[in-house]
Amino acid sequence: MTAPLLEARGLEKRFERRGFGFRRRPVYALNGVDLTVLPGETLGVVGESGSGKSTLGRVVLRLIDADAGQVRFQGIDLLSLPPGDLRPLRRRMQMVFQDPYGSLDPRMSVGEAVAEGLDIHRLARGAARRDRVIGLLEEVGLEAAIAARYPHQLSGGQRQRVGIARALAVDPALVVCDEPVSALDVSVQAQVLNLLLRLQEARGLGYLFIAHDLAVVRQLAHRIAVMYFGRVVELGSTDAIIHNPRHPYTQALLSAVPRPDPVRRTGRIVLQGEPPRPTILPRGCPFASRCFHPAKDVRCVEELPVLRPVGDALAACHYAETPATTPGSEPGS
């Protein structure tokens, strides 16, 4: 087995808040996350708002500090590294954000924005720097002339391509993509997803691909981690997650994904109730309050299920072996 590019163990992150009364309660963003990304692999991370998926992306790059846990990047323990030793590693791990408009400096031309990483890491100067920028722009499907433009003169798709070129400038091994296409129109979304696929093949990149949309994630991911309330509740190959989900939450999520298919599906799972509040850490399974599994019982409320092998995937459900849904039935209430 290849050595992992990225390895996270037991990641925890809590955000303390200023305020009074219940507003003072901390927000539990990550409650123990383990995962690995292999070189050249895409690990998709799927979750809804509040699942901790964006915090996860930031913690593994050490853009914010974790409260507990370990992150190893190419075998090096990131979280205990002094900040000065972190910088050379930063070159090898980059991030692509959801909103390239918010992450590009409006006063910086596209050329300068793409070259910024080259300058910081002193990778190229003068003519070589210019050639690198043009090469990068071409690699992401932009014309060289765009280097002189400013972010507000670009379309959303072009801005995201610039964001990707910026990340690639320093020649990373790992790119964390946080909702890279969710702000884009469908026709442009497909262009960017295909670009990411092509770049991975050409450069052997590892992606930690974070998104709320399972249909988008399945386009790129080799494996998928499903997050709920700061934990991975199911992890497996993309095939296993899409075709044979074991965790009731994964089943509900799959069933909720809108499908461009006019046949009304039977047995669509519509979850009852609201997602849990992130300020209260439940003792048992965080999904228990919305769970429709027929075997659900007091154990689910009392005892936290851990991620364990179920079939060909890992699932954190006490009753993952028992089928939760039978086709044609309408679970819920």
Added chain:
Amino acid sequence: MSREPLLRVRRLTIRFPATRNGPEAIPVSGVDLEIHRGETLALVGESGSGKSLTGLSLLGLVPHPGQVDAVSQLFLDEQDINTLKPEQLRAIRGRRIGMVFQDPATSLTPVLTVGSQLREAITAHRAMKKTDARARAESLLSEVGMPDPTAGYEAYPHELSGGLRQRAMIAIALAGEPDLLIADEPTSALDVTVQAQILETIDRLRAERGMAVLLITHDLGIVAGRADRVAVMYAGQIVELRRTADLFRQPSHPYTRALLHAIPRLDRAAELVTIPGIVPSPADWRMGCRFQPRCAEALPRCATETPPVVPLGNGEWSRCWLAQEKSR
């Protein structure tokens, strides 16, 4: 659906006059559509297609300096919305046509409770005692699936989750018992599991009340199981209007086909087919077909000749030269 349509839109054209920064823009040009009672019509398009402006025009809410051109007819039953005075429009807004927007966080006032905003919507069209209005408000909240209507009534918008806020918005839109509900991206700001709940709720209310729904969305996926008919918009025009099943089974317009192939799907892993280029802005619309520069199947005439509206039977049609060739 043999009865007269509830809403009949003819030649809807919206103009933004020329300014120092640019020439006149016509982001909606010649939209025709009908909605029947109890029907869901989906208006699907990417950003810049004119779908939201179309919805706003039905409420007389086209933002300044945009204007609905005088050639446009917007008949709600026998009344042409486009000829109404502002105070007549106010009587229609909320009362006959309700609206739900994408982001409930910005369309609710943060400083008032959900209850007082809902009560305002109820008493705007019907004089009522405060206690009666409150009872009505709570029953509306329960109808839209608010788990605890009393608590929901007393809550401020920020105290509710996104899904519950959107339920509150729907309750407000329903307060005047409208005949038509315009839902503009009602679930785009919500998580998918919550999205499913909200769409089911809107559909249940439509069925229970015999209301018509105009569902405006960029997402063909949410349209599939829910709309009766679909109008696909591109660059200010409806390019294809179909019954939902027909649209998905046999899309006629190349834009619709391309869009369907560009959507990431759970049930297939094939590489996505992309549409080259971007949606043109109104200043770049040209003669002939507006999709022609991005169309993989364009004929020579598409660049210069305005495509015809080709009937496909059952009131369905496609605005395309190719459809014309095929129908011969």
